[in-house]
Structure formats: C-alpha cells, structure tokens
Amino acid sequence: MLRDAAVGLPVDAPAAQRLLYLIGPRPHDADLAWLRDRTLAGPPAMQAGWLAAYAPRDRPAAALAFVAHHPLAMRTPVLLTRLSLASAAGDDAAGAAALAALLDGRALSGDDWRAIAAATPRDLPAAQADLLARRRLAAGVATPQQRLDMAWAAWNRGGAAQTIRILDDYLADHPQDLPALRLMADAQAKAGGAAAARAYLDRALAVSPAPDRTRADLLERLGRRTEALRLVEALRAEAPADRGLAAFQARLLIALGQPGRARTVLAP
Known part of the structure; x- marks a missing residue:
C-alpha cells in the first residue's frame, strides 16, 4: 500500500518518507528495484531526490553501476554521489572518472569541495x-x-x-x-x-632551531661545511652512538679534504 501511495511523489513527501523509514537502510532486492524505478520517473528534481535516497541503501558497487548510467549522471550532486560510491567501493577508476567531470570548469560550492576532498581517490593520474x-x-x-x-x-x-x-x-x-x-x-x-x-x-x-641536524644539513647545502662540521661534532658529543651522525660527520670531513679523520670517525 505504501509503495502505491508513494508512486509519483517526491522523496520528501510524508508517504515517501514513511516508506523509506520502513524499508530501512538495507532494503530487500524488491525494495531496491522499486527505488531504482522511482529514480527514473517524474521531473529531474524528483529523480534526483530519489537517487539520493537510493544510493546509500544499495551495495556501493551496485549503486555506482546504476547511478553512473542514470540520465542525471553528469549533474554535480549526482557526480558527487558517484565519487562517494566509488570511494566506498574501492573503485579508483570510477572515482577518477567522476572527478574528471567535476573538474570540467563548472562552479562548485564550498560544500561540493568538501565532498570532493572526502572521497578523492588516493592514486590519481x-x-x-x-x-x-x-x-x-x-x-x-x-x-x-x-x-x-x-x-x-x-x-x-x-x-x-x-x-x-x-x-x-x-x-x-x-x-x-x-x-x-x-x-x-x-x-x-x-x-x-x-x-x-x-x-x-x-x-x-x-x-631553523639550533643546534640540530636540520640546521647542519642546511649549512652543508649552503656550502658552509666548516660550520656544519662544528655543529655535527657537538651533536655527536651528545649522541656518540648515532651512526647517522657519524656518517654525516665523515661526509663533511671528506668534503673538507680530511679523509683520514673521516676513516677514524667511521671506524667501529
């Protein structure tokens, strides 16, 4: 009875809302089929409302396959739904396709950008x-x-x-x-x-704070190796077992023309 009463109504109509409450977040296959039918009936605004109700109720991969071929698939709200479903389904290719459409130059609101950030695929081209x-x-x-x-x-x-x-x-x-x-x-x-x-x-x-390894690295890159060496020697005095600092000190000594001292530093 409720299904019959909701046919032809927008998703926010009381009868439609009552039906959605009763079928719950994980409807049976028959209810999902009925919801998909609703997304294809009526004016575009009504279809979009029913799409928004259907998409989170089906398995992400199944919903994505349906929504991606819907007549409204290229509208911004539906593209955002496709992006979210692709993320939930782990389908990076579908996510990249939805994202490509969203980045075609259309105007996007702050909420749209937040939705994109939440569902952007990890490995984009x-x-x-x-x-x-x-x-x-x-x-x-x-x-x-x-x-x-x-x-x-x-x-x-x-x-x-x-x-x-x-x-x-x-x-x-x-x-x-x-x-x-x-x-x-x-x-x-x-x-x-x-x-x-x-x-x-x-x-x-x-x-940069001083003294620390970051500062020593910056000094070395700026060609100020003598200053870098003094800083690394001070750091090694506090952490003599740090082999990374030992290698850093040896590298600086070699650059300063002191390979003998470098070998001593690296000796076990």
Missing part, C-alpha cells in the same frame, strides 16, 4: 592530481595543511613545477614554515639548479 590542486587553490578552499599536503604529494610524484606553484601560494601566508621552505628549496634545485634553491635555504636557515 599526475595530470588529474595537478588539475585538482590548481582548481582547489584557485577556489580558495584548500586549508593550509591541505595546501602543504598537496605540495608534498606533487613532490612525491616528481612534479617540481607543481610543487613550486603550490608552495609559492603557501609561503606567501606562512613565510617561516621550515618544512615548507626546505621542500621549496628541493623543488627549486630540481627545477632550476642550486642557485635557484639558495634563497630558500637561506630563509630556512634563518628560522
């Missing part, structure tokens, strides 16, 4: 990841941590140019962020050589 990062930055919806995460993700994919673009924006707001400055130095070095990295190494050194 590099070009799509770059486009996503640029769109999020352009929309002003990336948090500082998200911007930094995007920079690291770009770097880990080997994208020095993309890393630089993201960090240019990030460092304008966070000019004393030591990890970001070091990453920018690495990206600049890869893109333009040591000279391009130097300004960022200088900035990183200016905000």
Whole structure:
C-alpha cells in the first residue's frame, strides 16, 4: 500500500518518507528495484531526490553501476554521489572518472569541495592530481595543511613545477614554515639548479632551531661545511652512538679534504 501511495511523489513527501523509514537502510532486492524505478520517473528534481535516497541503501558497487548510467549522471550532486560510491567501493577508476567531470570548469560550492576532498581517490593520474590542486587553490578552499599536503604529494610524484606553484601560494601566508621552505628549496634545485634553491635555504636557515641536524644539513647545502662540521661534532658529543651522525660527520670531513679523520670517525 505504501509503495502505491508513494508512486509519483517526491522523496520528501510524508508517504515517501514513511516508506523509506520502513524499508530501512538495507532494503530487500524488491525494495531496491522499486527505488531504482522511482529514480527514473517524474521531473529531474524528483529523480534526483530519489537517487539520493537510493544510493546509500544499495551495495556501493551496485549503486555506482546504476547511478553512473542514470540520465542525471553528469549533474554535480549526482557526480558527487558517484565519487562517494566509488570511494566506498574501492573503485579508483570510477572515482577518477567522476572527478574528471567535476573538474570540467563548472562552479562548485564550498560544500561540493568538501565532498570532493572526502572521497578523492588516493592514486590519481599526475595530470588529474595537478588539475585538482590548481582548481582547489584557485577556489580558495584548500586549508593550509591541505595546501602543504598537496605540495608534498606533487613532490612525491616528481612534479617540481607543481610543487613550486603550490608552495609559492603557501609561503606567501606562512613565510617561516621550515618544512615548507626546505621542500621549496628541493623543488627549486630540481627545477632550476642550486642557485635557484639558495634563497630558500637561506630563509630556512634563518628560522631553523639550533643546534640540530636540520640546521647542519642546511649549512652543508649552503656550502658552509666548516660550520656544519662544528655543529655535527657537538651533536655527536651528545649522541656518540648515532651512526647517522657519524656518517654525516665523515661526509663533511671528506668534503673538507680530511679523509683520514673521516676513516677514524667511521671506524667501529
């Protein structure tokens, strides 16, 4: 009776809401088939409402297969549903396809961007990841941590140019962020050589705590090896069993033309 009463009604009608309550979050196959029929009847707004009710009630893979071929499949709310279902189903290819459509230049709200962030596939093609990062930055919806995460993700994919673009924006707001400055130095070095990295190494050194290994590494990269060696020797005095520091000290000694001392440092 309730099914008959709900036919032709929008999903928010009292009879439809009563039926959805009764069939629950995991309906039987017959109820799922009835819900799918509802998504194909009536004007687009009514279909969209029923799609939103159907999608979380079916198995993610089954719902994704149906929603991806629905007449409304390319509308923004439905694309967001497809992205969420693909995430739940572990289908990165379907997620990337939905994301590609969402990034076609259409206007996206803050809520849309939050939904995208919650369901973006982990392993995106590099070009799509770059486009996503640029769109999020352009929309002003990336948090500082998200911007930094995007920079690291770009770097880990080997994208020095993309890393630089993201960090240019990030460092304008966070000019004393030591990890970001070091990453920018690495990206600049890869893109333009040591000279391009130097300004960022200088900035990183200016905000690095002392004494620590990070500062010693920055001094070495800036060619200030004697200062770096003094700092590493002080650090080794506090941690004589640290083999990593021993290797660092030996490397500096060799660079300073003292291979004999380096061999002594590395001797067991």
